[in-house]
Amino acid sequence: MEKLNAKPLADLKPSSVQRMTRQRQAIIRVLASTKEHPTAEEIHAQVRDELPDISIGTIYRNLQMLLADGLVQEISLGRSGARFDANQQPHSHFFCRKCGRVYDVPAYGTPPTPEITRQIPGRLDSQRTDFFGVCSACLKQAKHNA
Amino acid sequence: MEKLNAKPLADLKPSSVQRMTRQRQAIIRVLASTKEHPTAEEIHAQVRDELPDISIGTIYRNLQMLLADGLVQEISLGRSGARFDANQQPHSHFFCRKCGRVYDVPAYGTPPTPEITRQIPGRLDSQRTDFFGVCSACLKQAKHNA
DNA sequence: TTAATTGCAAACCCTTTGCTTCATC
DNA sequence: GATGAAGCAAAGGGTTTGCAATTAA
Numbered sequence: 001m002e003k004l005n006a007k008p009l010a011d012l013k014p015s016s017v018q019r020m021t022r023q024r025q026a027i028i029r030v031l032a033s034t035k036e037h038p039t040a041e042e043i044h045a046q047v048r049d050e051l052p053d054i055s056i057g058t059i060y061r062n063l064q065m066l067l068a069d070g071l072v073q074e075i076s077l078g079r080s081g082a083r084f085d086a087n088q089q090p091h092s093h094f095f096c097r098k099c100g101r102v103y104d105v106p107a108y109g110t111p112p113t114p115e116i117t118r119q120i121p122g123r124l125d126s127q128r129t130d131f132f133g134v135c136s137a138c139l140k141q142a143k144h145n146a
Numbered sequence: 147m148e149k150l151n152a153k154p155l156a157d158l159k160p161s162s163v164q165r166m167t168r169q170r171q172a173i174i175r176v177l178a179s180t181k182e183h184p185t186a187e188e189i190h191a192q193v194r195d196e197l198p199d200i201s202i203g204t205i206y207r208n209l210q211m212l213l214a215d216g217l218v219q220e221i222s223l224g225r226s227g228a229r230f231d232a233n234q235q236p237h238s239h240f241f242c243r244k245c246g247r248v249y250d251v252p253a254y255g256t257p258p259t260p261e262i263t264r265q266i267p268g269r270l271d272s273q274r275t276d277f278f279g280v281c282s283a284c285l286k287q288a289k290h291n292a
Numbered sequence: 293t294t295a296a297t298t299g300c301a302a303a304c305c306c307t308t309t310g311c312t313t314c315a316t317c
Numbered sequence: 318g319a320t321g322a323a324g325c326a327a328a329g330g331g332t333t334t335g336c337a338a339t340t341a342a
Contacts, residue, residue, distance in 0.1 A: 017296095018295085018296055018297085018341090018342090019295090019296055019297065019340080019341050019342065020341080020342095021296090021297060021298075021340075021341070022340095023297080023298070024297085039331095040331080040332080041331085053298090053299075054298085054299085055298070055299045055300065055301095056331095056332085057298080057299070057300080057301090057332090057333075057334080058297080058298060058299075060331095060332060060333070061297080061298085061333090061334095062297095064333090074224060076222065076223075076224050076225070077222075078220060078222055078228070079222070079228070079306085079307075079330090079331090080331095081330080081331060081332095082224070082225070082331085082332090094266050094267065094268065094270070096268060097271070103266075103267050103268075105262065105265050105266060105267075106262065106265055108258070108262055110256060112254075112277070115252075116251065116252065116254055116277075119251050119252055120240050120249075120251055120277060120279065121240065121249050121251075121281055121282050122240065122242060122249075122279050122280050122281035122282045122283075122284070122285060123279045123280050123285060124240070124277055124278075124279040125243070125278050125279040125280070126277075126278045126279070127275060127276065127277045127278065128275065128276050128278070129273060129274065129275045129276075130273065130274050130275075130276070131258070131262075131266060131270055131272075131273045132270075132271050132272045132273065132274070133266065133268050133269045133270040133271040133272070134268050134269050134271070135267055135268035136267050136268045137268075138268070139268060139269060163321095164316090164317085164320090164321055164322085165315085165316050165317065165320090165321055165322065166316080166317095167315080167316070167321090167322060167323075168315095169322080169323070170322085185306095186306080186307080187306085199323090199324075200323080200324085201323070201324050201325065201326095202306095202307085203307090203308080203309080203323080203324070203325075203326090204322080204323055204324075206306090206307060206308070207308090207309095207322080207323085208322095210308090225305090225306095225331085225332075227305080227306060227307095228306085228307090
């Protein structure tokens with residue numbers, strides 16, 4: 001029931017979006033109420049509880065619009081299907097190599113030194129630091145199976 | 147003609163690899179001689195110059211083996227097809243949002259503070275800092291079209 | 293009323309895989 | 318020779334798209 005992110009997402013009137021359909025509301029609600037970084041499939045499954053006929057295409061189309069408006073971030077790890085993050089606060093991610101889950105961690109990253117900036121072959125907009133390892137859940141399971 | 151990376155890749159005897167076929171040699175040669183972070187398709191196109199009948203499946207199978215042996219890194223940015231990097235030296239990447247190209251930049255990243263480490267929900271193996279923006283080539287082109 | 297949005301299904305792209313043939317060891 | 322690896326083509330998974338029907342404004 002984390003409500004911190006609910007506000008910004010729900011309040012904004014994204015420019016790509018023209019009508020607030022039931023489907024869109026439900027998708028936004030799911031995104032705003034989770035810190036799980038769900039995949040499109042996972043969002044679909046959850047929204048289906050409320051709107052059993054919603055199609056996966058609608059999920060993707062809405063995600064596109066929310067991405068275009070910067071209300072949602074796409075975090076993808078290799079070939080395993082994109083995950084979506086509606087947390088507007090600056091934060092970093094911890095990726096589990098075993099299960100593919102993604103966890104929020106406090107914002108991390110020092111501003112690029114002029115040294116680095118000078119060596120970027122272009123205009124630098126942003127930077128991101130990601131963390132990798134094996135999550136507690138997987139560690140626990142591994143120990144259990146041993 | 148950058149030869150720096152050619153050595154480690156060419157010298158190692160990866161455990162996944164049992165026979166050094168002409169195809170594998172050619173793929174390794176392409177990877178070792180570029181800093182372009184080619185996609186599988188791009189590797190295919192280049193190797194084809196030498197071995198016109200090589201199939202895309204062979205490219206992928208070899209990349210898998212090289213990945214498994216840690217001789218190549220996969221760097222993927224969203225949905226645009228994985229890119230492969232055989233540069234063994236520590237370094238970071240600059241991703242162009244416009245064209246999708248990936249450029250090497252000097253290694254970047256400060257060691258995680260105990261503070262951060264403590265907040266990671268699992269065992270931290272590694273971290274990575276990526277840079278995003280628009281590359282010089284695209285900036286130049288945009289100016290040209292204006 | 294009317295145009296944005298949906299549902300459906302087919303199409304797409306990138307990657308993987310099964311199977312037969314080839315060629316390295 | 319044996320067997321790992323290649324070529325080919327079909328299958329897979331995730332995502333996008335065309336089109337007719339729906340529905341918010």
